[in-house]
Amino acid sequence: xxxxxxxxxxxxxxxxxxxxxxxxxxxxxxxxxxxxxxxxxxxxxxxxxxxxxxxxxxxxxxxxxxxxxxxxxxxxxxxxxxxxxxxxxxxxxx
Amino acid sequence: xxxxxxxxxxxxxxxxxxxxxxxxxxxxxxxxxxxxxxxxxxxxxxxxxxxxxxxxxxxxxxxxxxxxxxxxxxxxxxxxxxxxxxxxxxxxxxxxxxxxxxxxxxxxxxxxxxxxxxxxxxxxxxxxxxxxxxxxxxxxxxxxxxxxxxxxxxxxxxxxxxxxxxxxxxxxxxxxxxxxxxxxxxxxxxxxxxxxxxxxxxxxxxxxxxxxxxxxxxxxxxxxxxxxxxxxxxxxxxxxxxxxxxxxxxxxxxxxxxxxxxxxxxxxxxxxxxxxxxxxxxxxxxxxxxxxxxxxxxxxxxxxxxxxxxxxxxxxxxxxxxxxxxxxxxxxxxxxxxxxxxxxxxxxxxxxxxxxxxxxxxxxxxxxxxxxxxxxxxxxxxxxxxxxxxxxxxxxxxxxxxxxxxxxxxxxxxxxxxxxxxxxxxxxxxxxxxxxxxxxxxxxxxxxxxxxxxxxxxxxxxxxxxxxxxxxx
Numbered sequence: 166x167x168x169x170x171x172x173x174x175x176x177x178x179x180x181x182x183x184x185x186x187x188x189x190x191x192x193x194x195x196x197x198x199x200x201x202x203x204x205x206x207x208x209x210x211x212x213x214x215x216x217x218x219x220x221x222x223x224x225x226x227x228x229x230x231x232x233x234x235x236x237x238x239x240x241x242x243x244x245x246x247x248x249x250x251x252x253x254x255x256x257x258x259x
Numbered sequence: 260x261x262x263x264x265x266x267x268x269x270x271x272x273x274x275x276x277x278x279x280x281x282x283x284x285x286x287x288x289x290x291x292x293x294x295x296x297x298x299x300x301x302x303x304x305x306x307x308x309x310x311x312x313x314x315x316x317x318x319x320x321x322x323x324x325x326x327x328x329x330x331x332x333x334x335x336x337x338x339x340x341x342x343x344x345x346x347x348x349x350x351x352x353x354x355x356x357x358x359x360x361x362x363x364x365x366x367x368x369x370x371x372x373x374x375x376x377x378x379x380x381x382x383x384x385x386x387x388x389x390x391x392x393x394x395x396x397x398x399x400x401x402x403x404x405x406x407x408x409x410x411x412x413x414x415x416x417x418x419x420x421x422x423x424x425x426x427x428x429x430x431x432x433x434x435x436x437x438x439x440x441x442x443x444x445x446x447x448x449x450x451x452x453x454x455x456x457x458x459x460x461x462x463x464x465x466x467x468x469x470x471x472x473x474x475x476x477x478x479x480x481x482x483x484x485x486x487x488x489x490x491x492x493x494x495x496x497x498x499x500x501x502x503x504x505x506x507x508x509x510x511x512x513x514x515x516x517x518x519x520x521x522x523x524x525x526x527x528x529x530x531x532x533x534x535x536x537x538x539x540x541x542x543x544x545x546x547x548x549x550x551x552x553x554x555x556x557x558x559x560x561x562x563x564x565x566x567x568x569x570x571x572x573x574x575x576x577x578x579x580x581x582x583x584x585x586x587x588x589x590x591x592x593x594x595x596x597x598x599x600x601x602x603x604x605x606x607x608x609x610x611x612x613x614x615x616x617x618x619x620x621x622x623x624x625x626x627x628x629x630x631x632x633x634x635x636x637x638x639x640x641x642x643x644x645x646x647x648x649x650x651x652x653x654x655x656x657x658x659x660x661x662x663x664x665x666x667x668x669x670x671x672x673x674x675x676x677x678x679x680x681x682x683x684x685x686x687x688x689x690x691x692x693x694x695x696x697x698x699x700x701x702x703x704x705x706x707x708x709x710x711x712x713x714x715x716x717x718x719x720x721x722x723x724x725x726x727x728x729x730x731x732x
Contacts, residue, residue, distance in 0.1 A: 168499050168507055175508040178278060179515030185285040188610065189630055191520060191617030192345060194284050195487055197297055198516040199352045201277055202490045204301070204509035207308045208363040208497045213326070214317030218370060223319055225366035227326045232359040234330020235337060236352045237301055242338035243348065245294045250624040251287040253631065 193247045200240025206233035262314030269307030270505040276300035277509050281516070287630060304505055342625050343582050346483060346614040350406035353486040357398025357467075360493035361460070364391035367500055368456055372448065380447035384500055389440040391496035392456075393463045398489040400467030405482055408471070409614055420472040429469050436462040477656065481524040483615045488517025520616045527610035527636075529662075529672040555691065558709035560718060563650075563685050564725035570647035572603045574639065576676055577619055578612055580653015580689065581715050587626040589719035590652065594628060596726040605632055607639040607649075607676045609657035636676050646681035651702075653687060653715045659700045684708040687718045 186194050206229075212218070213226030260268075277300045283293030340348050368388050371379040407415040439455045439462070446452065474482055491513025498506030525532050567573055575594070581587060597604050606628065612619040620633055643649070651658055658678040661668040678684055679702050686703055688710060702708060711718050 168502065168504070171504050171507050172495055172498075172511050175274075175511035176515050179281070179512040180519060182278060182281045182285070182512075183516045183519050186281070187285060187287070188523075188608075188617060188635055189620045189633060190284055190287060190290055191523075192349075192615055192621045193290065194281075194516060194617070195349055195483070195520065195615065196345070196352075197280065197284060197294065198487060198491070198513040199349060199356065200297060200301070201280070201509050202356045202487075202494050202513040203359070204304060204506055204513075205356060205359040205363060205494050205497060206301075207304055207503060207506055208494075208501050209359055210305070210308045210323060211312060211501060211503075212363050212366045212370075213319055213323050214312035215370070216316050216318050219373065222366045222370050223322070225362045227319075227322055229359040229362040229366075230323060230326035231330045231333075232355040232362070234327050235334035236355050236359075238331045238334030239337035239348065240334075240352060241294055241298050241301075242335065243340075243345065244297075245291060246338065247342070247345075247621050247624070248287070248290045248294065250621070250627070251290070251630050252624070252627060253287075253629060 189251070190248075193244045196240050196244045196247070200237055200244065203233040203236035203240065206230060206237065209233055262310060266307045266311040266314075269303050269310065270503075273300045273303040273307065273505055274508045276303065277512055281512060300509075304509075307505075342621055343585070344410070345621065346479065346618060347406045347409040349615060350402045350409060350483055350486065352402075353483070353490045354399050354402035354406065356490040357395045357402060357486075357493060359395075360490070360497050361392050361395030361399060361463075363497055364388050364395060364493075364500065365456075365460065368392075369453070372452060375448060377448060382444050385444045385447050386440075387496045387499035389443060389459060391493050391500060392460055393436065393440075393466075394489050394493035394496060396460055396463040397467040397470070398486055398493060400464045401471045401489075402467070402486050404468055404471040405474075405479065405486060408474075409479060416472070417475075419475040425469075425473060429466075432462055432465065432469070436466075477611070478528070478530075479614050480611045480616050480618070481521055481528065481530070484517050484520035484524055486517070488514050488521060491515075491517055524611060524616060527674060529670075529674065555703060555710045556708065557712055558685070560711060560721045561725050563709065563711060564722055566683060566685075567597060567602065567648050567650070567722075568600055568726065570602055572605070572642070572646045573597060573648045573650060574605050574607050574643065574646045574678075574681065576607045576609075576649060576651045576654050576658055576678055577623065578609075578652060578654025578657060579614065580655075580687070582613060582619070582622050582653070584653065584689075584715035586652065586715040586719050587622050587628075589716055589723055590623070591626040591628055592723040593719055593726060594632075596723060600726075605634050605639060605642075607636060607678075608633050609636050609654070609676055612654065612657060636674060640677045643677040643680040647683065649678045649681040649684045651678060651684065651686040651688075652719070653689070655688075655700055658702050661699075661701055665701075678702055679705060682707065685711055687711045687713065687715050689714060 209226050209229035276296045280293045280297035283289040439458050443455050491510045494510030594604050658676050660679045662670045662673040662675045
């Protein structure tokens, strides 16, 4: 039950925090949350590192690590790339 | 301090950093801090997990390192795509996220099943496992298909694919998956359990396809947001299975982000959230082509330039046509030239302009247009009657007044940018064909509207030349 409580509270925090995100930044927001959802890497490591697990279990975990890592790397990098371009008026005005 | 306490502590800090990361995204000024804090959170999460498995005698470290390296090697080029391709990249990432969750769920089930571990397969865990693989694999195939549609891959139909009894057959398949799930919860160690589990995997792979094929390009912003939510929720389900609170919190943050964006996109398209959840959307009806008889008035770029120079407020409405023509840099030139002449220039951004939420803002930011001049639909509409000129660049449905007045129109009720209220309208359009929703746009037949036919980049380039004074005035 504790897990469900955590889920509910985290969802409320998420809803409140994200509602304040400016529409301007919705695309970077999505690539950022995309990287955050790669938290699945935690589960993938746990599955891969199991000591007496059969080989195919480890293999499934390793593929999952690979998938999550692509999201972590590309998600964070492209978010930063986009955010670097958002400039305020004063800096660009001629 | 035991290793377990250390792990929980690292997870706690990681959660806090994830929340801060999203909080900082609320303002462009602090948004980059948000990325750094996200990276920090992820680093702590990985460090904590490695500490945990190390303490419990984990193995395969070289293999794990290799998987990390390979993921980074593929992820890096994925982050370098052109910004028009950001929606495809995002969809592809959702696919990877869904696949990862699905695979971990599969691995856990077969591990417990192989161990005949009845305690580990308690009803709550099996429910979470089923939810994890359903959401995970559905997100995987659905996102691959969405990415394919966005990339306009040949073997994926761009137009919505619909057939009679679509919803009924989808529901029947869903009921079948549910029945298999219930059977699995009741008898997780039955000899047929692996087959039932495999059946659920196949069905959820099929759901992903079935959910996306009836959807057309105009609905893509909504679809991408929903897939985002699914990817997050599959991570939450994984957290339930592994009893890992960090997975639950981070997954919930991603899930709520997807949820909010989906709701915003639904509102912007005037679609009900219920419809979207059941995939019964995107079935754009093609209205009759009786609009042939109406006549467009076209004009020269030169006179458009003259009118704009005289204006005090010019509102530019960019659409996907601008993005595919890669015209944003030419738009920037026109923006600069008009500003130099003392004209106020604003951009009116419709929430679903582009192929994912906020996509148009990114494309304009790439051309270094200051974000202070990008105005949301609700804010700019009040100023439209004061606008001397509206310049519509490759946008159609988002400025179609039929959404306000014509009850028979497929876009009726969708909020639009009130371009028709401005004093004069110039519209750049590639051809005389109707827009994405397949309907004529009344705006283009108004007395004050002039069409500038041609590729958005070419027309904007010429406009910039005229404004720069090559026209000889």
